[in-house]
Amino acid sequence: MSAPFGVRSADVLIIGAGPAGLSAATQLRKLGVAHVMVVEREPMGGGIPRHCGHPPFGIREFGWVMTGPAYARRLVDRAVKSGVELQLGCTVVSIDHADDLVVTCASNRGPLTVVAKRVVIATGVRERPRSARLVSGERPIGVINTGALQEYAYLQKLIPFRRPLIVGTELVSVSSLLTCRNIGAKPVAMIESRNQPTVRPISMWLPRLLGIPVRYGTHLVDIKGRSRVEAVTLLCPDGTHEDIACDGVLFTGSFKPEASLARSVGLDIDAGTGGPVIDQFARTSEPRIFAAGNILHPVETAGWSWREGRRVGGFIADDLNARLPAADQAIRLKPGPGIRYVVPQRIVPGGEGLSHLQLRAADSVSGSLVAMADGQIICKQPLTSSPERRILAPISAFENANSDITIGVEGMQATDIRSRSTCE
Incomplete structure (x- = not known):
């Protein structure tokens, strides 16, 4: 070099x-x-x-x-x-x-x-830091995100805590359990603000195997401790508050x-x-x-x-x-009801590029994934999905459109089923 x-x-x-x-x-x-x-x-x-x-x-x-x-x-x-x-x-x-x-x-x-x-x-x-999550309290030692934990554990060979609270249930949250295990730390609990995990349910066998309680519909509202974390206050699903002793808080995901x-x-x-x-x-x-x-x-x-x-x-x-092909004259793709984002956001005529659109649902949904242009349905497929679950739709289905496309969920309803669907 x-x-x-x-x-x-x-x-x-x-x-x-x-x-x-x-x-x-x-x-x-x-x-x-x-x-x-x-x-x-x-x-x-x-x-x-x-x-x-x-x-x-x-x-x-x-x-x-x-x-x-x-x-x-x-x-x-x-x-x-x-x-x-x-x-x-x-x-x-x-x-x-x-x-x-x-x-x-x-x-x-x-x-x-x-x-x-x-x-x-x-x-x-x-990862979204504590400040962006609007969690109140002091600023003691022991409040970190997953990236910092991994750097402490694997690069610097340091142990930032022994009994942390883990916030989130994304794939990286489950991965953090392995990192905690490697450094001899055992989380006091894993909490999730939603009523179900973000990660696929099969992945939630790991906290169960490690004896770590998982609490859904639970929010972190306060961090206690001056020199380092001593406890946290949780807002429980029934509206009550509960204090839990711990020596760290690990914010995971929300990338x-x-x-x-x-x-x-x-x-x-x-x-x-x-x-x-x-x-x-x-x-x-x-x-x-x-x-x-x-x-x-x-x-x-x-x-x-x-x-x-x-x-x-x-x-x-x-x-x-x-x-x-030339980058101008592009058709724009926009998320509709129930869809958080669509990638790519533009399609130009001519030539093959990425084979699929990637989409994410805004929440757990069940219905039909519908793409519309000029008031006409150009693609429709049953869809059941959760946030952070990859949804794929072949770009070939949209190549002949002559105007902007909106992709949303029709007949949307909340669901506890988490699976991946594609629009074929």
Whole structure:
């Protein structure tokens, strides 16, 4: 890896060395793109998996079960061996797209300016912090999110608490139980504000196996303790309050795209996802800037992001060879009743891109997934889903539409059934 000083050029500059960014970079090199550079603000590449010292990672990518750090190292090694230039500890400050794409970076080795033909933003997601969840109380030691727990446990070998309360029931919440077990911590409880888990019910066998009570319809309203967490106050389903002794609070999930760079560039941002608007080729509102991974859809697994990054790498290679259709004349896709977001949000005529739309329900719903254009139904399929459950709809069903499309749930009703459906 060369020292990042002065002005450099690249065919493609990728921002973020997580599964999506590294996969896109490796695919670009495989397709013959000469100079692919990845910049990463962290001192190590691999993204969030390098913080996850437990399986399963890598089954589809490499054919065997791996821990997160081993998976992250494998992604980095494969990218570097393919000829990708990886710049670590390098933070992107700005992207000027008035003429050429000029990316300005800063690091402790000095400034780096890269003039690139194409840019990919693959900056991932972050968990919603305590402040955004409006939880009152003091600010003692021991209030952290899952990312901090994983860094403490797997990178710094520290134990932030022994008896925490876990807030949330997403996949990352269940994963945190394994991290707690690895450091010898046993949560006092796992709470969920909804009346059912966000994760698939089968995954809730783990807290039961570990003897950790799960309380639904329960809200965290106060954190007690000055030097460190001593107890929490919960709002129970019957409206009463209850104090529980604990030495930590772990906020999990409720992910938001790390889209501050995309916003500063002036890219169109989708209100549902919080990430950049893209077409089916992952082009943003500035068609020379692409986006991939969880910045587009909070939140998918590392394996899903890896596969998506590989597809986006192929789209960029096609674009460099003028094989993509023009980015204008796009049909817009908008979420309707019961749907929180749709990705991609634009479809341009001509050429194949991502094979499916990805959608999320706003709540647990049961009814029909209905897509409408000009008052006509162009796609309808039975749907039962919960929040954070991936819903897929083939883009081919919408390619012949001549006006904007609204996708919603018809005959919607609340449900306790959590399954994935596709619109075929």
